[in-house]
Amino acid sequence: MNNLGLIIKREYIQRVSKKSFILLTFLTPFLLAALVFVPLWLASIKSDTAKTVAVFDSTGKYASLFKDTEEYRYIVPDKDIEEYRESPDKEVFAFLHITGDLLSNPAAATLYSEKQIPMGLKKEVDNVLSDYLKEEKLQSFNIPNLQEIINESNINFDIKTVKWGEDGSEQKSLVEVAPLVGLVMTLIIYMFIIMYGGMVMQSVMEEKTNRIVEVMISSVKPFDLMMGKIIAIGFVGLTQMFLWGILSTVLISGSLYLFGGGVSSEELMAAQMAVQSGGELATGQTSEMALQIQEVLNSINLKAILSCFIVYFVGGYLLYASLYSAIGGSLDQQEDAQQFMTPMIILMVFALYAGMYSMDNPDGPLAFWCSLIPFTSPIVMMVRLPYDVPIWELVLSVVILYVTAIAITWVSARIYRVGILMYGKKPSLKEMLKWLRYK
Amino acid sequence: MYFLETEDVVKQYSGHLALNKVSIHVPEGKIFGLLGPNGAGKTTLIRIINRITAPDSGKVFFDGRESLPADIYQIGYLPEERGLYKKMKVGEQAVYLAQLKGLSYHEANTRLKHWFEKFGIMPWWNKKLEELSKGMQQKVQFVTTVIHEPKLLIFDEPFSGFDPVNAELLKKEILELKQAGHTVIFSTHNMASVEEICDNIALINHSQVVLSGEVNEIKQRYKTNLYTIKVTVESGSAYHEQENKYYSVINMKEFPDGFVIQLKKEPELSNSELLRLLSSQFEIIRFEEELPSMNEIFINTVSQSK
Structure with a gap:
């Protein structure tokens, strides 16, 4: 097995077998289920005396x-x-x-x-x-x-929007629903990065706090170490998400089955929908909306969007994880870490806003540039995707994203190696540049 | 044949010259002591050899050619600042580190079991590292350093943190590694251990090599021409001090079983000539040349080069 594989394996097994990981993985679905059922349950309690x-x-x-x-x-x-x-x-x-x-x-x-x-x-x-x-x-x-x-005279106007295909065929356009698809995917990417990016940073600092850094550096390439950690934690994240998904589904449907004796599950779902949308949607409207969503989902190229989602999901994670690893590599103390999280969050919030504004005008200059800049592209491009982005833009943005991610990982590996030699001294810029060149 | 050489290595940190044209020559299959007071630049030099940091100028030769990035796989390095993953099980992490050095899982396991048995730490195989005492952790660290049988071993202060019994065990292992053909560089302040195990040394002070060579040769170079002899009571009490151009008696003490005489000879006189002269006067019980200890040489050299 090569070193990268070994590093990934160790990192993954160590993280997944941690007590805190197991505890969180199994507790969160209960919390989630509680989030669904407690409001329902509370709403169903009638005050006994009117x-x-x-x-x-x-x-x-x-x-x-x-x-x-x-x-x-x-x-x-x-x-x-x-x-x-x-x-x-x-x-x-x-x-x-x-x-x-x-x-x-x-x-x-x-x-x-x-x-x-x-x-x-x-x-x-x-x-x-x-x-x-x-x-x-x-x-x-x-x-x-x-x-x-x-x-x-109570007229509610809703204009029909139609998009012409290349051959002139009509496709139902998706003014309302399309961005929703993008937004959901965006939020998944965003959540994932926030949850597991910090873990990458911690992990990169681990060698320093354990003082094993010199041994590691004389055994493996720092780039392998960084990449290994980023990939392993990515897998850890996917594992956790996957388990959460399965457990939540089982829990929610299980308890629906148990409690659902008196109330049918549809009623519960409708009630839940009503709670979420502040009671604006009546049951009839919900199913109509669902039908509409179904229709639109069928009309957009779901396969293409899903594969793009995976590409951007991986790319976005790699990029931000590499940034986190660079921060971890240049820090000596756990206490400093918190401060450096802020710029990261600001960067991501900016990306999220850029994504939301791009929704209004998916072919405008903001959307265009932000879907090329790697720090915003995973989020902005996901929003734009349902609107048929030109292929060259897509390819360019993906290439820029991945190249940047790998470049940052490489740089952070250098920073990491220089970091152990500093002993409190500030490296000069000239020295840093020299370091970047040394193998 | 030198296994590792550095040639005029210079390393400058901001506002401080860590190494100034340092050249060392480490012969193959020998134990090389890298000596020097704190802050002299030993660790910097070791890091340059390990390719953790780069020299500003100068070259490092490994096995006869300029050193390459892949050479680190033939080096086992025990840093002064020890550390392993605290939360990881001892055996697991030893296998991991051995695998990173290129051993197969199976091979790593077999060799580690052997070493763990040897050091008596087998019962801790499945314990987390943080549950071990410091000395025990040091043993684990030593094992992970030598497990891939690298051609070059570098130990930075290997005896720190060991009790005398375990230090002896470690010394024995280092000598065994030399027997097996490994080249060892070892940095220390412990001069007694230098005398016991080092073949060659380089003494670094203020970023420069101030003394280097074979240990025996250095001792000869620093010899003071002082001798201690012990003679029988009869021949000692019959002795009358008289001037001669070959040697002078510095001190003479009577003991129940004989006289101990300290004398200084002229440098051009050889030991056997001195012995011949002395044996004509005394019945000699013991004849010993007083060679300076490495400790004295170290202190002298360092204080002189200030």
């Missing part, structure tokens, strides 16, 4: 509008409101006092309570009254079929 709201309606028009909900029970008491005020009744949570016609005098209704009135109650009362008053107002115009006219 609070009582007493409605005093001197007009008699409004009291019947209020229907009991899960949280509030509306009653029309026989006592006067002043009596309640003097001798508070613990049973009644709030008092709605309506003294006159609300259409002519909106200030005629007041909500009293001995406690702070919750947002939910105020909103509910507001909604009920607004809806009723709106209708009453419309009625007062005395125009026949007004309600129907309004319903009809």
Whole structure:
């Protein structure tokens, strides 16, 4: 076995057999499952006692509008409101006092309570009254079929976008969904780099803290050492991600099966969707959206995008990992490491923003240049990919990315080797250059 | 035949000259002592030989030709600053390091088992390194240095951290390695060990070689023409001091079993001539030339070259 292989093997086995790795790998899916189920579970708990709201309606028009909900029970008491005020009744949570016609005098209704009135109650009362008053107002115009006219005029325009293929054939264009695909992939790359880049840095510093660096340097090429570490940790990351994926799926579907006795899994999924989108999407819309996504996914060249994703994923990881290794190579102390993380994060945040702006104009100059610059290209190019990037741009950007990644790894290997000889001395620039040339 | 040579090696660190035209000649199959006070430049020279750092000027010759990057695989290097992976199991990491030096997994295992048995550290094979005592870790480190049987072995302060028993064991191993034909460079402050095991030395002080050559030859060069003889009581008490141009008596002490006399001879007189002169006067029990110890030579040379 050659040295690179040996280094990868050792690094991988050491990392994967660490207790912390095993613990995190198996605990995270539980956390993830909890993230899905706890909100659902909490939402499904009904507060056992509905609070009582007493409605005093001197007009008699409004009291019947209020229907009991899960949280509030509306009653029309026989006592006067002043009596309640003097001798508070613990049973009644709030008092709605309506003294006159609300259409002519909106200030005629007041909500009293001995406690702070919750947002939910105020909103509910507001909604009920607004809806009723709106209708009453419309009625007062005395125009026949007004309600129907309004319903009809409620137009929601959604233009169809079509892209012409080379041969003039029509393809459904993907204004909304296409960037989504890119963005999801971008986020995967981004997450991966953040999670495992730091690990590369730690690992490069490991030899220094263990003082084994001189032995290693007299046995292996520093470049092999760096590359080995970067590759091994890449595999560690993939292993962890893979296990997380499997475990989360098993856990979530398992618990769905277990808890799902009363509720069908679709309902749960719909509820989950609703939670995520803030309740904006109704169940019907969800499935329609899913259908749309399906359609668009079919229309874009999924195979090409996936293979590009892999190329950029690997390239992006290599590049950033090599930067991290350069930092690790030039540092002596673990404590300094934290400081150097900041510029890395800034660089990546910039890439993410560039990616988002590129979404608005995927062929603009920002998108073009940022998909050539290696530090931003993995992210920006992923966003642009669904929009048919010219082949030469793609090839150029991939080549630049990989060449830069390898060059940085090479430089960081040099830095690493010089680092052990410094003993607190600052290397001069001339010395650094000389070092870069020495084999 | 020299196995390793350096020729006018110069190394400048910012504002400080670490090595100034250093030339050393290490004969094949011998033990070469690289001596010098702290900060003289020994470790820098070793790193240049190991190709960890490059000389600013000058050349390094390995096995008769200029040294190449691949030569490091024929060097076993025990750095002064020891270290191994703390969290890794001892056996596992010894095998890993041996494999990095080009041994097959199987070969590495066999040889390591042999060495571990020899050093009595076999029971620690499956322990993590951090569970071992420092001396034990040093043994492991020594084994990983020699395991690939390199032609050239470089030990930087090999005895530091060893108790006398283990230092003796190590010394024996180093001598055995020499017997097996390895060339050894070894840097130390421990002059007693130099006298015991080194064939040749180079003494570096203030970035320069101030003394080099075979240990015996150097001792001859620094000899003081002082002798100690022991003679019987009868011949000693019969002795009357008289001037002569060959030697002078410096000191004479009486002991129950005889006299111990310290004398200085003239440089041109050979030992056997001196002995002949003395034997005509005394009944000699013991005759010994007082050669300076390496320790004295070291201290003298270093303080002179200041």
